[in-house]
Amino acid sequence: MALDQSFTGRTYPPARPYEVGREKIREFAEAIGDDSPAYVDMAAAKELGHPDVIAPPTFVFTLTFDEAMRVVRDPQLGLDYGRLVHGDQKFHYVRPVCAGDLLSVTSTIESIKSLAGNEVMDVRGDVHDAQGELVVTVHTKLVVRAAEGE
Amino acid sequence: MTAKVAYADVEVGAELPARSFPVDRATLVRYAGASRDFNPIHWNERFAKEVGLPDVIAHGMFTMAQAARVVTDWAGDPGAVVDYGVRFTKPVVVPDDAEGALIEVSAKVGAKLDDAERTVRVDLTVTSEGRKVLGMSRAVVRLA
Numbered sequence: 001m002a003l004d005q006s007f008t009g010r011t012y013p014p015a016r017p018y019e020v021g022r023e024k025i026r027e028f029a030e031a032i033g034d035d036s037p038a039y040v041d042m043a044a045a046k047e048l049g050h051p052d053v054i055a056p057p058t059f060v061f062t063l064t065f066d067e068a069m070r071v072v073r074d075p076q077l078g079l080d081y082g083r084l085v086h087g088d089q090k091f092h093y094v095r096p097v098c099a100g101d102l103l104s105v106t107s108t109i110e111s112i113k114s115l116a117g118n119e120v121m122d123v124r125g126d127v128h129d130a131q132g133e134l135v136v137t138v139h140t141k142l143v144v145r146a147a148e149g150e
Numbered sequence: 151m152t153a154k155v156a157y158a159d160v161e162v163g164a165e166l167p168a169r170s171f172p173v174d175r176a177t178l179v180r181y182a183g184a185s186r187d188f189n190p191i192h193w194n195e196r197f198a199k200e201v202g203l204p205d206v207i208a209h210g211m212f213t214m215a216q217a218a219r220v221v222t223d224w225a226g227d228p229g230a231v232v233d234y235g236v237r238f239t240k241p242v243v244v245p246d247d248a249e250g251a252l253i254e255v256s257a258k259v260g261a262k263l264d265d266a267e268r269t270v271r272v273d274l275t276v277t278s279e280g281r282k283v284l285g286m287s288r289a290v291v292r293l294a
Contacts, residue, residue, distance in 0.1 A: 031184030032215040033171065038228050048152045048227045057222065057231050058215045062185045065211075082201075086210045088286070090235030096228065139235070 003079060003119045003144070005112045012071050014104035017130070018063045022099040025055045032056060055097040061089070064125035064138040067105040071123055072142065079119070079144055087120065087141035094134050102130040110139075117146035154226025157268035157293040166224045166257040166272065171216040173208055173242065174250030181212045195246065207241035213253055213283055217276045220255045221289045224272075232269060233290035242278045253278050260288070268293045 022040075029039040037044035038054050045053045072079050097103070110122040125138040178192050187209055190197040198206045214236050222228040244251045253276065260273035274287035 028184045031177075031181045032212065032219070033177075034215070034219050034222075036222060036228055048229060050229055054229050056215060056228060057218050057234050058211055061211055062187075065187065086238050088235065088237045089211070089214060090233070092233050093231060096231075 002114055003112050003121065004077060007074075007077055007109050008112050010109045012067065012074075012107040014106055014128075015067065015070065017102045017104045020055060020097055020099055020101040020103060022053055025053055025059065025099055028059050028062070029056055032058075050096065050098060052099040054099075057091060057093070057096075060091070060097050060103075060127060060136050060138060061140075063103060064105050064107070064127065064140065067107045067125055068123045068140050068142070071107050071109060079121075083145045085143045085145060087143040088139070089141070090139040092137045092139075094136060097127075097135060101135065103135065104128050105138075119144040152227050153230040153291065153293045155224060155293050157262070157265075157270065160259055160262065160270055160293060162259055162262060164259045166220055166259075168254070168256040169220050169223075171219070171253045171255070172250055173212070173216075173244055173253060175206065175244060175246055177250070178206065178208060178212070178244060181209055185209065185211060187211070203241065203243075205243050205245055208244055208251065208253075210236075210238040210241075213238075213242050213276065213278075216253050217255045217257075217274050217284060217287060218289065220257045220274065221272050221291060224257075225291050225293070230292050231289055232292050233288070235289075236274075236276075236287040237285040238283075239285040240278075240281050240283045242283050251278055253283070263290065 026040050106126045108124045110124050113120045121142045123140045127136045257274045261271040263269040272289045276284035
């Protein structure tokens with residue numbers, strides 16, 4: 001079943017804000033095996049000009065993915081979650097995510113297309129801090145593979 | 151933001167130090183917990199095979215994070231990354247054996263984009279088992 005293309009342009013307001021914790025950054029950096037001091041050592045981060053330890057570039061996806069999943073699970077959209085594949089992923093950073101940031105994600109469905117039987121959906125996540133300043137824009141392309149026999 | 155590489159010192163075509171990153175099942179379980187992505191295709195072989203995969207596969211975002219390390223280690227400041235994008239072309243299959251899988255990353259400076267902003271584009275090649283697992287893998291970095 002094709003996705004409802006009228007959902008193009010629909011925006012989903014932020015759920016509760018996400019507070020970026022130093023220990024969560026440390027846990028994430030350890031999980032990707034990255035021992036850069038900028039992620040765990042306040043003095044090293046400050047020496048690089050950051051106000052606090054910063055998060056690895058892909059960390060923010062853990063927030064925006066939750067929000068993109070809220071979109072994906074919108075029952076009116078009619079998306080089969082079980083056939084969902086991550087196609088492309090892009091980040092455009094205004095500044096790095098820092099410990100102490102209180103981040104809010106606004107998700108927008110930028111496009112819905114049918115390509116060779118697959119449904120392709122582009123979701124943009126705009127991540128703002130507590131002051132309302134844009135921190136990073138996250139572009140996620142989701143592909144719903146064609147069901148067998150369709 | 152203080153990259154440790156000077157824009158003036160970088161030439162187009164220059165290669166960044168290549169790296170190989172091992173990944174086994176324990177790595178994936180740990181990444182699942184840290185990223186809160188608990189999709190069973192990343193830890194449950196039975197489930198992965200039921201949905202048509204050859205075996206458990208690594209999170210695409212894990213592979214993307216590994217590739218980024220080649221760029222951030224080179225730049226010296228992870229905060230110097232301005233843009234980063236990839237296409238997930240093939241999965242990294244992670245067998246349940248002593249070795250697991252290897253993600254191999256090479257990178258070179260593809261272009262000097264803006265002399266005033268001191269930004270360069272780094273083009274990444276990311277393979278596992280000799281197959282390209284990320285496509286269109288590019289980062290823009292602001293240098294010193």
